[in-house]
Amino acid sequence: xxxxxxxxxxxxxxxxxxxxxxxxxxxxxxxxxxxxxxxxxxxxxxxxxxxxxxxxxxxxxxxxxxxxxxxxxxxxxxxxxxxxxxxxxxxxxxxxxxxxxxxxxxxxxxxxxxxxxxxxxxxxxxxxxxxxxxxxxxxxxxxxxxxxxxxxxxxxxxxxxxxxxxxxxxxxxxxxxxxxxxxxxxxxxxxxxxxxxxxxxxxxxxxxxxxxxxxxxxxxxxxxxxxxxxxxxxxxxxxxxxxxxxxxxxxxxxxxxxxxxxxxxxxxxxxxxxxxxxxxxxxxxxxxxxxxxxxxxxxxxxxxxxxxxxxxxxxxxxxxxxxxxxxxxxxxxxxxxxxxxxxxxxxxxxxxxxxxxxxxxxxxx
Amino acid sequence: xxxxxxxxxxxxxxxxxxxxxxxxxxxxxxxxxxxxxxxxxxxxxxxxxxxxxxxxxxxxxxxxxxxxxxxxxxxxxxxxxxxxxxxxxxxxxxxxxxxxxxxxxxxxxxxxxxxxxxxxxxxxxxx
Numbered sequence: 366x367x368x369x370x371x372x373x374x375x376x377x378x379x380x381x382x383x384x385x386x387x388x389x390x391x392x393x394x395x396x397x398x399x400x401x402x403x404x405x406x407x408x409x410x411x412x413x414x415x416x417x418x419x420x421x422x423x424x425x426x427x428x429x430x431x432x433x434x435x436x437x438x439x440x441x442x443x444x445x446x447x448x449x450x451x452x453x454x455x456x457x458x459x460x461x462x463x464x465x466x467x468x469x470x471x472x473x474x475x476x477x478x479x480x481x482x483x484x485x486x487x488x489x490x491x492x493x494x495x496x497x498x499x500x501x502x503x504x505x506x507x508x509x510x511x512x513x514x515x516x517x518x519x520x521x522x523x524x525x526x527x528x529x530x531x532x533x534x535x536x537x538x539x540x541x542x543x544x545x546x547x548x549x550x551x552x553x554x555x556x557x558x559x560x561x562x563x564x565x566x567x568x569x570x571x572x573x574x575x576x577x578x579x580x581x582x583x584x585x586x587x588x589x590x591x592x593x594x595x596x597x598x599x600x601x602x603x604x605x606x607x608x609x610x611x612x613x614x615x616x617x618x619x620x621x622x623x624x625x626x627x628x629x630x631x632x633x634x635x636x637x638x639x640x641x642x643x644x645x646x647x648x649x650x651x652x653x654x655x656x657x658x659x660x661x662x663x664x665x666x667x668x669x670x671x672x673x674x675x676x677x678x679x680x681x682x683x684x685x686x687x688x689x690x691x692x693x694x695x696x697x698x699x700x701x702x703x704x705x706x707x708x709x710x711x712x713x714x715x716x717x718x719x720x721x722x723x724x725x726x727x728x729x730x
Numbered sequence: 731x732x733x734x735x736x737x738x739x740x741x742x743x744x745x746x747x748x749x750x751x752x753x754x755x756x757x758x759x760x761x762x763x764x765x766x767x768x769x770x771x772x773x774x775x776x777x778x779x780x781x782x783x784x785x786x787x788x789x790x791x792x793x794x795x796x797x798x799x800x801x802x803x804x805x806x807x808x809x810x811x812x813x814x815x816x817x818x819x820x821x822x823x824x825x826x827x828x829x830x831x832x833x834x835x836x837x838x839x840x841x842x843x844x845x846x847x848x849x850x851x852x853x854x855x856x857x
Contacts (some may be wrong), residue, residue, distance in 0.1 A: 398793045399769050487732050590768070659772065659791045681793045682772050710789065726837075 371507055371565040372471070372532040372572055379586055387479035394588040397592035401523055401591035402683040403432035407725075409513035410587035411575050413542030414560070415568060418481035419506045420474040420488060424497035427470045428663060432629050434491050435464070436637070437622040443468045444532045449622050451484070452633035456613035456640065458582055460484050461604055461655040465536055471560075473506075473547070477604045491632075503684055511575055512558030512595075514728040517584040522557045523580040524548060528541045528559075533687050533729065534635055553592065555727035556643035556657035591639055597684045597689060600651050600721030607649060607677040607691045615640040616693070648699040649677065654688030658714035666692055667706045667713070673698045682723055689723045690716065731857060732762035735826055739842060740851035743800045745838025746826060747845055750833065751790040754808055754843060758830040759790065759799065762855050767792040770818045775832065783841060787832065790821070795839055799831065809831040 366389040376383060380390030392413065394401060404410045420430060422661040436448035443466045451459040460480040465473040485501050490497065511519055517528050519718045526539035526548055536549035547562035563571055576584060593603070602608045608617050615637050617621065623637050654660065659679060661707050666674035674694030682689040690707070697704060706713040738779070748756045759797065771824045772791040781801040782788065788810075789798045810832050812845035814820060821829035846854060 394768065397768055402793075593791060652815075657772070659796060661796060681791075684794060 368416075370413055370415045371568040372415060373691055375569060375572055376413065376586075377405055378456075381586070381588060382634060385555070387416060387477070388481075389478060391416055391527075392586070392588040395586045396592045398588075398590040398594060399683045401585055401587040402594050404583065404585035405513045405587055405591065405595055406724075407514070408516040408583045409511060409519055409579055410585050410591070411572065411579065412510040412512065412587050412592060413508075413568075413572070414510050415480035415507040415526045415565065416475040417508050418484065418503040419487065419562070420472065420476065421467075421500040421502055422472045422497055424493040424495070425470055426497050426545065429470055430492070430495040430497050430533070431464060431472060431474075432624075433631050434488060434633060435462075436624065436633065437464075438624040438627060438629070439464070439466070439472070441466050444535055444537065444726065446536060446549060447622075448534075448613045448676060450608075450617075451487070451639075452614065453610060453713065454632055454636070456633045456636035457611055458604070458608050458614065458617070459487050459610065461602070461619075465547065465549060467538070467547075471709040479605055488594040503626060505565055505567045507563050507571075508570050509563065509568060509575060510552060510558060511561065511568050512554045512556070512587075513528050513556050515579075515580075516556070519575060519582060519584060519667045521546070522562075523574055534616065544571055544589035546571075552729070553601055554595040555601075555722060555724060555729050556595075557728040575675065578671075582704045593678075593682050594683055597678050597680050598684055598722070598724040599727060600691065600723060602649065602691065603678060607693075613637060613640060613645065616647055618646045643664045644696060647674070647693050647695050649691055649693050650699045651723060652676070652690040652692050652705070652716040653719045653723070654679075654690065654714060655704075655717050656713075656715035658707075658709045658712065659688045660690050660709050660714055664690075664707045664709055665696075666694060666716070675703065694718070703715070732760065732855065733826070734763060734857070735850045736846060738826070738849045739801070739845035740848065740854075741802050741845060742854065745799055745802060745831075747802055747842060748764045748844055753807075753833045753837060753839070754833055756830050756831050757799075757802070759779040759833065760851070761825045763797075763857075764829070766820050767795060767797060767823060768822075769793055773818045773821070773831070776807060778807070779805050779832075784847045786843050788816075802845060804837055804838065805834045805836035808835050810840070813823070
């Protein structure tokens with residue numbers, strides 16, 4: 366039985382198409398994926414992301430614990446956040462996540478909904494020897510994201526917090542629409558925007574306030590369909606589609622979240638260190654569809670008769686007007702400008718590797 | 731509520747079929763199906779001229795998904811709606827009119843007679 370977020374009835378009232386996603390019943394779209402996508406690119410959109418998981422890590426060893434289980438460095442000041450992968454000893458990815466450094470010895474990990482149970486078991490299996498307290502706050506926490514070039518104008522109407530003081534990947538505790546909130550300048554769209562973490566029971570009031578404040582900017586509710594096209598257009602990987610336990614951060618070109626330059630030990634370090642030195646056998650790349658057709662997740666990639674990779678995400682890029690894919694390809698075929706063919710229903714569709722992001726004009730700070 | 735015109739016949743794969751007389755039939759995608767798919771951004775028509783019931787006729791690409799459409803009975807392709815190659819969104823805008831997909835001919839009308847009525851299709855999609 367799928368869980369409902371505290372905004373479920375609002376989504377239904379807004380005409381959202383509700384579908385099962387990662388154990389939750391979530392809005393896929395309200396009007397159309399394209400319209401919602403364009404609202405975020407050009408103005409502002411609001412998302413219910415309450416399905417995401419939140420784990421709080423507290424205690425004198427919180428930073429040291431995170432350093433061991435995560436590939437990125439926990440050494441950011443309170444009030445800042447970092448993106449990281451969490452890996453198995455063989456380098457495969459358990460999950461990718463954002464970690465907010467809340468205060469001294471306190472962090473909030475935000476994980477993918479589809480991985481909450483797996484991640485919770487994983488982090489709890491590594492606590493021995495660390496003086497920490499872990500709490501799974503996923504069910505009590507709601508997340509409302511306001512994304513788009515006008516996001517700050519909307520958010521500013523609902524909080525006394527000085528939003529200009531919140532840089533990209535920074536956050537404050539404050540009140541938002543009269544509720545206690547973690548206000549963060551983070552997102553998954555390539556646009557400027559805020560993610561507002563609140564108590565589940567406060568979400569309906571916060572959502573209503575955001576819709577009202579955003580009315581003058583043409584705010585639209587945005588479903589998971591456009592969330593996917595928005596992230597793909599800026600080349601952000603999605604766990605379960607582009608990355609999983611079989612891919613490493615080095616293959617995913619996420620080497621920038623692997624702290625190999627420090628001497629800190631962490632799970633998977635050995636494999637990643639070797640991969641970085643020897644170069645991995647394959648890479649995740651961006652593909653521009655140059656022919657007619659839309660290669661989707663699972664489409665095979667060919668150089669002549671030789672299979673050299675597989676598409677991991679594919680869609681029309683609404684802001685660009687052509688198809689784009691993320692794909693995993695053999696090293697040697699990963700360089701920008703490499704022409705390949707994707708097999709789509711028995712037909713070959715020409716594609717070409719390009720530098721990410723596909724969409725370069727986002728308002729992200 | 732999806733629009734389900736009374737005078738058309740329907741398939742379980744969400745095509746509508748209209749008899750044009752003389753053994754010719756026009757087909758398209760139902761309003762329900764176009765709404766489920768969202769904005770259609772590309773239409774691929776069949777390369778084949780003759781087909782059997784259940785053959786893949788072509789495909790429709792939406793922003794996020796792709797769906798094949800299927801031959802409802804044995805027959806031949808008479809013409810396709812070439813306008814859709816430039817304006818695939820006509821399927822969303824006018825599913826039963828300007829968004830028609832294909833005209834086919836058949837010698838045997840029994841396949842057409844077996845298709846669902848509007849009422850049966852409404853029940854099938856739960857409306």
